Amino acid sequence: MKFLKLSAGAMALTAGLSGHAWAQTALTMWYHGAGNEVESQIINQIVSDFNASQSDWSVTLESFPQGAYNDSVVAGALAGSLPDILDVDGPVMPNWAWSGYMQPLQIDESVIANFLPGPKGYWDGKLYSIGLWDAAVALVTRQSYLDELGLRTPTLDQPWNAEEFQAALDAAKNSGKFDYALDLGTAWTGEWYPYAFSPFLQSFGGDIVDRSTYLTAEGALNGEAAMTFGHWWQDLFANGYAPATQDGADRDTGFANGKYAFSWNGNWAALGALSTFDDTVFLPAPDLGNGPKIGAASWQFGVSASSEHPDGASAFIQFALQDKYLADFSNGIGLIPATAAAAAMTENYKDGGPMAMFFGLTEAQALVRPVTPGYVVEAKVFEKALADIANGANVEDTLDAAVDEINADIERNGGYGH
Amino acid sequence: MAIVTPENRGLRLVVRYTVLTIIAVIFCFPLVFMIMSSFKPSQQLLTDTGSLRAFLPVGDLSFDNYIEAFARAPIGLFVFNSMFVTGTTVILTLLICSMTAFSFVYLKWRGRGLVLSIILATLIVPFETIVIPLLLLASKLPWLGLHGIEWGWLNSYRVQIIPFVADGLTIFLFVQYFKDLPGELIEAARVEGASWPQIYRRIVMPLSGPVMATAAILKFLAMYNSYLWPLMVVQKEQYRPVMVGLQYFFQLNIAWGEIMAYLSLITVPVLAFYLLLQRAFIASIASTGVKG
Numbered sequence: 001m002k003f004l005k006l007s008a009g010a011m012a013l014t015a016g017l018s019g020h021a022w023a024q025t026a027l028t029m030w031y032h033g034a035g036n037e038v039e040s041q042i043i044n045q046i047v048s049d050f051n052a053s054q055s056d057w058s059v060t061l062e063s064f065p066q067g068a069y070n071d072s073v074v075a076g077a078l079a080g081s082l083p084d085i086l087d088v089d090g091p092v093m094p095n096w097a098w099s100g101y102m103q104p105l106q107i108d109e110s111v112i113a114n115f116l117p118g119p120k121g122y123w124d125g126k127l128y129s130i131g132l133w134d135a136a137v138a139l140v141t142r143q144s145y146l147d148e149l150g151l152r153t154p155t156l157d158q159p160w161n162a163e164e165f166q167a168a169l170d171a172a173k174n175s176g177k178f179d180y181a182l183d184l185g186t187a188w189t190g191e192w193y194p195y196a197f198s199p200f201l202q203s204f205g206g207d208i209v210d211r212s213t214y215l216t217a218e219g220a221l222n223g224e225a226a227m228t229f230g231h232w233w234q235d236l237f238a239n240g241y242a243p244a245t246q247d248g249a250d251r252d253t254g255f256a257n258g259k260y261a262f263s264w265n266g267n268w269a270a271l272g273a274l275s276t277f278d279d280t281v282f283l284p285a286p287d288l289g290n291g292p293k294i295g296a297a298s299w300q301f302g303v304s305a306s307s308e309h310p311d312g313a314s315a316f317i318q319f320a321l322q323d324k325y326l327a328d329f330s331n332g333i334g335l336i337p338a339t340a341a342a343a344a345m346t347e348n349y350k351d352g353g354p355m356a357m358f359f360g361l362t363e364a365q366a367l368v369r370p371v372t373p374g375y376v377v378e379a380k381v382f383e384k385a386l387a388d389i390a391n392g393a394n395v396e397d398t399l400d401a402a403v404d405e406i407n408a409d410i411e412r413n414g415g416y417g418h
Numbered sequence: 419m420a421i422v423t424p425e426n427r428g429l430r431l432v433v434r435y436t437v438l439t440i441i442a443v444i445f446c447f448p449l450v451f452m453i454m455s456s457f458k459p460s461q462q463l464l465t466d467t468g469s470l471r472a473f474l475p476v477g478d479l480s481f482d483n484y485i486e487a488f489a490r491a492p493i494g495l496f497v498f499n500s501m502f503v504t505g506t507t508v509i510l511t512l513l514i515c516s517m518t519a520f521s522f523v524y525l526k527w528r529g530r531g532l533v534l535s536i537i538l539a540t541l542i543v544p545f546e547t548i549v550i551p552l553l554l555l556a557s558k559l560p561w562l563g564l565h566g567i568e569w570g571w572l573n574s575y576r577v578q579i580i581p582f583v584a585d586g587l588t589i590f591l592f593v594q595y596f597k598d599l600p601g602e603l604i605e606a607a608r609v610e611g612a613s614w615p616q617i618y619r620r621i622v623m624p625l626s627g628p629v630m631a632t633a634a635i636l637k638f639l640a641m642y643n644s645y646l647w648p649l650m651v652v653q654k655e656q657y658r659p660v661m662v663g664l665q666y667f668f669q670l671n672i673a674w675g676e677i678m679a680y681l682s683l684i685t686v687p688v689l690a691f692y693l694l695l696q697r698a699f700i701a702s703i704a705s706t707g708v709k710g
Binding site: 030034035036037062063064065066067068071072075076078079080081247248249252253257266268269272333 | 460461464465467468489490491550553554556557570572649650651653654655662663665666667668669670671672
């Protein structure tokens, strides 16, 4: 009997101590950061802080390696096993929303009023996802190179125009000091192509698809501006300014080894470049006629369509949007915080910080990739077209074929809801 | 063709072994590169790829990549998961497929030819074409667990094992091998009053070492290297196998040295298993004509 009393007492005590947790409704979350120790620590800290901050919801996190994440989500959607909260790469979000994997967020949008535009994931007029950071691409070089080649240092207010950019490439090539003037990162296949190179096309005045309707690529990807871009792109390789093919090792070490004068690279590689040369500078994208452009939108949080607790899931996401967490992610993994206030809290992006230029770059030049469910197909078509043109394919034929392929896909999918 | 004489026999042997040694070395290059690179910092590793230094233990060598790799991913868990799934699948496959083949070869039941043809026809169906129906099926199947009936097999070992415990290739291997066993042995055993299970267990299987080794190695490699299926059906880290775990190392800034360390570690079980069974494997290939 004594044992029974003791057991009952212990159970009551346990129930009392953990009553806080018992009252919480369980939410599940998938995140793409497995394998990144720092990133995992930060997201776990946010989850832990959220669970301790209130008594309604308790989030449990399952991390996936980034390379396997999208396929896992698609499989999870097919199997009906999606979590409440998931993260999604910005340009992919419209496809997942259109496919019925996601539902609109239920957060107070005044909270994100000061956010950079890139991290805001809108589809069909509704906010489906929101990111804690953005990413940006810049032209990486050394101040000493600019000085030796007699080049003006471009600024956000006064980026190089097309002629100046061409003159810079010519100067680098003619100096005989480098194997190539420009490292475009052609070794990085996949999303790098539309993310890094479609801004050149947009700076010429073209686009991957006609954004006024999203129902055709006609005129956008094979119009006069796009053809001019195509020939410019092909000439970069044909005239020896940049290598059309590249191996991963060359991409990782080429600029550091002095093989290239300029490297078109992202802010995630900036700290490495800074540590390699003490006079590393990050230059804005050139204005090729229609304004300087760079890509925008990185990973963002959203709520799955199958979540039975979208209010709880949205509450977590809103909780994660605090400046201190934005700053933590930035300090931890080097990405651009989504607000100026958070940027001021970071080592790299505060005024005078070594990567502050990237924040201004995102504010001034960022353009999100086409906001359409068809983007996932259009991106692959665009990548193949650019690779073919780089390797000598006829520009007009290649871009016309790409337009046909994109239009056929749009038609096959009933216009993707546009 | 030149005639072999006592005078040139030595020279021919030298030439033959030289060529074979060169081919063997070339085949070893990837493994040597992987192991050597696993001890080098990423920067040096990438720089060395342009020269023979990539295959030599030179430069700044250390175990740092291994230490970092263990910090980045639960490698022990992934290797255990893969070994458990692979080992269980191999054992069940050998059992089920050999019994199936036994019934096709020795039990004279009506329609066995047609059924065998259908099973062999599955060899030409790529797994990728059935993966989505299989996923939908696996996500709805019942399972009797400790807490009663559970629905859905996702996030478990069974979903990685059971769909693969029988396959057309393994059945085909056993059928071909059993057909070549002396029929007199089976007839003699039947005359002596042995039952079919006794013949399977006491006569056929003890004679099937080579085909068992071949089937085991082929199945082991297929299961140990599987990526797509576990990627789709396993969402919890506790059940992830080594190939999905490899993705942990592909971050924005790829740590090539750690990748090489991870690959070196997960290659050890494969090499050990192959070395264990290689004699029987080669004997089986020689007798069945199956190419690995």
